[in-house]
Amino acid sequence: MRTADVVIVGGGIHGCSTALHLALRGLRPILIEKDYAGRHASGVNAGGVRQLARDLHEIPLSIASMGLWERIEELVGDDCGFESHGTVLVAETETELASFRARVEDLRLRGFTHEELIDRAELKRLVPAVADHCPGGVVSRRDGAADPFRTTQAFRRRAIEKGAEVLEGVTVTGLSKVGANWRVETSAGPIEAPKVVNAAGAWADRIAAMLGEPVPLTVVAPMLMVTSRVPAFIEPVVILRGRKLSFKQLGNGTVVIGGGHLATSNRDRNETVLDWDKLAISARTVWELFPAMRAATIVRAWAGIEAFMPDGIPVIGPSSTSEGVFHQFGFSTHGFQLGPGTGAMMAELVATGSTNTPIDGLGIERFR
Structure with a gap:
């Protein structure tokens, strides 16, 4: 025993x-x-x-x-590949930016200061490659990414x-x-x-x-893609809320694209089956938001099994x-x-x- x-x-x-x-x-x-x-x-x-x-x-x-x-x-x-260049939540419309402003103000009242509202100029400074129609967003400057x-x-x-x-x-x-x-x-x-x-x-x-x-508990399998190498153009992690996207460039120039589109999962078989139509939606979002990515190709896609609560x-x-x-x-x-x-x-x-x-x-x- x-x-x-x-x-x-x-x-x-x-x-x-x-x-x-x-x-x-x-x-x-x-x-x-x-x-x-x-x-x-x-x-x-x-x-x-x-x-x-x-x-x-x-x-x-x-x-x-x-x-x-x-x-x-x-x-x-081990440093775990951790780099801290911040996370930026991009607003694609003025209405979305207003909702972000309300959240940041509410957090301030609760004593939390890690989220900071930013205007178009600061968004462009942090993420120069973002599309011009984006009016601002929110940044958490201590955030980052790891392996x-x-x-x-x-x-x-x-x-x-x-x-x-x-x-x-x-x-x-x-x-x-x-x-x-x-x-x-x-x-x-x-x-x-x-x-x-x-x-x-x-x-x-x-x-x-x-x-x-x-x-x-619901079993889900979020999908991810990684692209071919492109010249360095972004340091923070970028996320969206209106459309599903998380986006970051690795040190070798490749870009990891995620955001929540789901594969089909079977936990009893330890198996996931990718949904290529949904991956195409993620790719289209990147195409529209980051013109610098339009020459990149998708190298690999995958999904892992996770638990999601209601x-x-x-x-x-x-x-x-x-x-x-x-x-x-x-x-x-x-x-x-x-x-x-x-x-x-x-x-x-x-x-x-x-x-x-x-x-x-x-x-x-x-x-x-």
């Missing part, structure tokens, strides 16, 4: 970050991953490290996580260095209470621990169901039915930036029973 202080189910950036932060607190976690760390959402996303345009319930976690991103090499022994798979692997390696055990290619088949401990049944045999963290991503609802906590925000916090179990899933296609901070927060919550980072409104009980 294997034993641990904490069993973590799921080896994405959130599971690996939690394993590392638990180990840094002197606990002995075992992380179970059915594939390999970063196989799905955490390793194949667009890599945006974004505080901009967060739901109000996520902002405290996002701000805490940004502080860890800014010392990521000290934390995990998602490299980041997830860095958290995994450092967690192991600090004493965590990582079991890959192992599936969870059952979860039950045995005395003071939880018994996690796996394809590699049972593991017992007093605490369990459900960080199983698109499969997390199955873990929650074992606890009598059904959740309306309200678009994650499930974070203690189980509502089972003492000693904690949930950390449902990041709804924007969880990468939250990984370092949520792992630190979860380790604090598991180890001490409370956390200094507000997570109000993120609990699983909202779906009861």
Whole structure:
């Protein structure tokens, strides 16, 4: 019988970050991953490290996580390809800009200053290649981007260095209470621990169901494309809200295009099937917004399986039915930036029973 202080189910950036932060607190976690760390959402996303345009319930976690991103090499022994050139939310109409202005003013009243409204001149200074019809936007200047798979692997390696055990290619088949401990049944045999963290991503609802906590999780597969190399023309990450787009140029000149168009996913087969018509919509958006991209070609496209919640925000916090179990899933296609901070927060919550980072409104009980 294997034993641990904490069993973590799921080896994405959130599971690996939690394993590392638990180990840094002197606990002995075992992380179970059915594939390999970063196989799905955490390793194949667009890599945006974004505080901009967060739901109000996520902002405290996002701000805490940004502080860890800014010392990521000290934390995990790898700079993870993190670069901070800001994120710009582009307004395509005056009406859209007015709605952005209202949000920024509301955030100011709540004490949040990371989002800054910008006019056409500042937008052109930050993103010279943007189309002339865009009247302005919002910038979060500390934001940036990183390499998602490299980041997830860095958290995994450092967690192991600090004493965590990582079991890959192992599936969870059952979860039950045995005395003071939880018994996690796996394809590699049972593991017992007093605490369990459900960080199983698109499969997390199955873990929650074992606890009598059904959740309306939807399985999605956001698609991404990467282009041929083009001369450097943009530094910030660019996002849209009216049309689906996230857009950034890598150091080698290639451009990663995403934004939320979905492939068809089958989590039981670990399979995604791309929707080329929707990818063409993304390509057309780039064509219209960035004339400098019109000579580029698409080199590759892909999708990763993720969990999406009905309200678009994650499930974070203690189980509502089972003492000693904690949930950390449902990041709804924007969880990468939250990984370092949520792992630190979860380790604090598991180890001490409370956390200094507000997570109000993120609990699983909202779906009861």
